[in-house]
Amino acid sequence: MGTVADSANKEASGSLLANKKVTVVFVLGGPGSGKGTQCANIVQQFGYTHLSAGDLLRAEIKSGSENGTMIQNMIKEGKIVPSEVTIKLLHRAMLESGNDKFLIDGFPRNEENRAAFEAVTKIEPAFVLYFDCPEEEMERRLLGRNQGREDDNIETIRKRFKVFLDSSLPVIEYYNSKGKVHKIDAAKPVEDVFAATKAVFA
Numbered sequence: 001m002g003t004v005a006d007s008a009n010k011e012a013s014g015s016l017l018a019n020k021k022v023t024v025v026f027v028l029g030g031p032g033s034g035k036g037t038q039c040a041n042i043v044q045q046f047g048y049t050h051l052s053a054g055d056l057l058r059a060e061i062k063s064g065s066e067n068g069t070m071i072q073n074m075i076k077e078g079k080i081v082p083s084e085v086t087i088k089l090l091h092r093a094m095l096e097s098g099n100d101k102f103l104i105d106g107f108p109r110n111e112e113n114r115a116a117f118e119a120v121t122k123i124e125p126a127f128v129l130y131f132d133c134p135e136e137e138m139e140r141r142l143l144g145r146n147q148g149r150e151d152d153n154i155e156t157i158r159k160r161f162k163v164f165l166d167s168s169l170p171v172i173e174y175y176n177s178k179g180k181v182h183k184i185d186a187a188k189p190v191e192d193v194f195a196a197t198k199a200v201f202a
């Protein structure tokens with residue numbers, strides 16, 4: 001880690017993506033707002049590759065990586081894993097996909113995520129989808145999600161809501177100030193949310 005060769009490799013792979021004219025859409029919204037659900041729908045109709053930062057982090061825990069315990073502890077506490085780790089996973093998944101259109105779900109979740117992704121990949125998102133949903137509805141959905149997730153308990157959910165308000169909303173505001181945010185009412189039924197989402201891509 002940190003050798004000249006490593007940083008040269010990083011540069012090379014970073015420009016590989018940059019040179020490819022990659023399209024990135026960030027899919028943001030609070031925990032339980034329906035990011036994953038809608039991404040699955042978009043992928044089917046618009047040929048994007050869906051990359052969920054949370055799914056990649058959970059896969060990294062399962063793989064027995066040296067960062068696994070740290071990631072697991074942070075997810076349990078609803079905290080945001082250092083960008084270095086998450087960006088490495090995203091970057092690798094982008095290169096491995098062979099695609100040039102990505103829905104990046106649940107990332108960037110804070111200012112550090114945002115700035116580091118831009119610095120490493122040199123990629124600016126084409127636009128940002130923001131699934132806006134009241135907390136009480138998100139809480140209901142998370143408690144009923146039934147995916148066996150260690151962070152879908154009321155104590156961690158409250159922490160995740162606070163992290164969303166304190167750290168993630170400012171990122172959405174940043175992109176909003178650049179005119180890049182499409183805000184979608186995510187409190188409606190899945191089909192209605194998808195109709196509104198589709199309209200953004202069409």
Ligand SMILES: Nc1ncnc2c1ncn2[C@@H]1O[C@H](COP(=O)(O)OP(=O)(O)O)[C@@H](O)[C@H]1O
Nearest residue numbers: 031032033034035036037141145188189190193
């Ligand atoms: N529009 C919706 N109305 C009701 N339930 C929804 C809706 N969208 C998603 N869900 C459900 O809510 C839970 C959280 O959705 P998910 O897509 O995993 O959200 P996120 O990735 O934003 O946390 C899942 O159980 C999903 O089936």
Ligand SMILES: Nc1ccn([C@@H]2O[C@H](COP(=O)(O)OP(=O)(O)O)[C@@H](O)[C@H]2O)c(=O)n1
Nearest residue numbers: 031032053054075078079080081106107109
């Ligand atoms: N960019 C990210 C995304 C997720 N995560 C971690 O992964 C957890 C679950 O993220 P997720 O996107 O799968 O959760 P949902 O919003 O889909 O419910 C977060 O609460 C963070 O602990 C992170 O650290 N950094």
Ligand SMILES: [Mg+2]
Nearest residue numbers: 035036052054
């Ligand atoms: Mg999700």
